[in-house]
Amino acid sequence: xxxxxxxxxxxxxxxxxxxxxxxxxxxxxxxxxxxxxxxxxxxxxxxxxxxxxxxxxxxxxxxxxxxxxxxxxxxxxxxxxxxxxxxxxxxxxxxxxxxxxxxxxxxxx
Amino acid sequence: xxxxxxxxxxxxxxxxxxxxxxxxxxxxxxxxxxxxxxxxxxxxxxxxxxxxxxxxxxxxxxxxxxxxxxxxxxxxxxxxxxxxxxxxxxxxxxxxxxxxxxxxxxxxxxxxxx
Numbered sequence: 001x002x003x004x005x006x007x008x009x010x011x012x013x014x015x016x017x018x019x020x021x022x023x024x025x026x027x028x029x030x031x032x033x034x035x036x037x038x039x040x041x042x043x044x045x046x047x048x049x050x051x052x053x054x055x056x057x058x059x060x061x062x063x064x065x066x067x068x069x070x071x072x073x074x075x076x077x078x079x080x081x082x083x084x085x086x087x088x089x090x091x092x093x094x095x096x097x098x099x100x101x102x103x104x105x106x107x108x109x
Numbered sequence: 110x111x112x113x114x115x116x117x118x119x120x121x122x123x124x125x126x127x128x129x130x131x132x133x134x135x136x137x138x139x140x141x142x143x144x145x146x147x148x149x150x151x152x153x154x155x156x157x158x159x160x161x162x163x164x165x166x167x168x169x170x171x172x173x174x175x176x177x178x179x180x181x182x183x184x185x186x187x188x189x190x191x192x193x194x195x196x197x198x199x200x201x202x203x204x205x206x207x208x209x210x211x212x213x214x215x216x217x218x219x220x221x222x223x
Contacts, residue, residue: 046211
């Protein structure tokens with residue numbers, strides 16, 4: 001399985017953009033990059049996933065480096081509801097979805 | 110549409126007992142996977158079922174088992190409970206599997222072993 005490195009925690013101000021980095025230098029060519037988040041006392045929630053190209057959805061954007069060894073989850077305007085633990089998970093066929101420690105995002109009003 | 114439903118939400122057992130947890134996936138979803146979450150180990154994959162067959166298995170002892178029924182509902186069983194089995198057990202469903210996109214998680218069953 002590809003190893004990931006994420007900051008333990010990050011802080012953001014409300015209504016400002018947040019860039020959550022993830023290093024996955026051992027990712028294989030067919031591994032997708034998944035992002036999930038877990039709000040307090042809830043199960044994880046899907047955020048976004050991608051393979052090579054940058055991806056956008058209603059929740060966030062995913063910027064994937066050209067060499068695919070890192071990616072950045074972008075929340076365009078953080079709200080208090082975005083305070084959660086964010087998990088970056090590279091995985092592909094034959095591997096399991098393995099959650100690491102994630103990044104705890106704190107949003108200040 | 111209804112989300113993933115897990116029952117029971119909370120339960121307390123004693124060492125040596127066994128427990129069965131239930132998961133009802135989103136209608137139409139054929140893949141159900143189970144995770145254990147503890148403060149020390151984080152979220153760990155237990156197993157995945159697809160169309161009643163176990164397709165993937167994590168690194169857990171044989172005391173942990175599961176099954177999936179023809180209606181895609183799934184159960185997991187833990188026998189001979191140990192204190193270390195105290196955890197939040199999460200179930201997730203998807204149309205075809207974790208690597209094809211979005212997993213939908215339930216709120217979990219919190220097991221306390223005394």
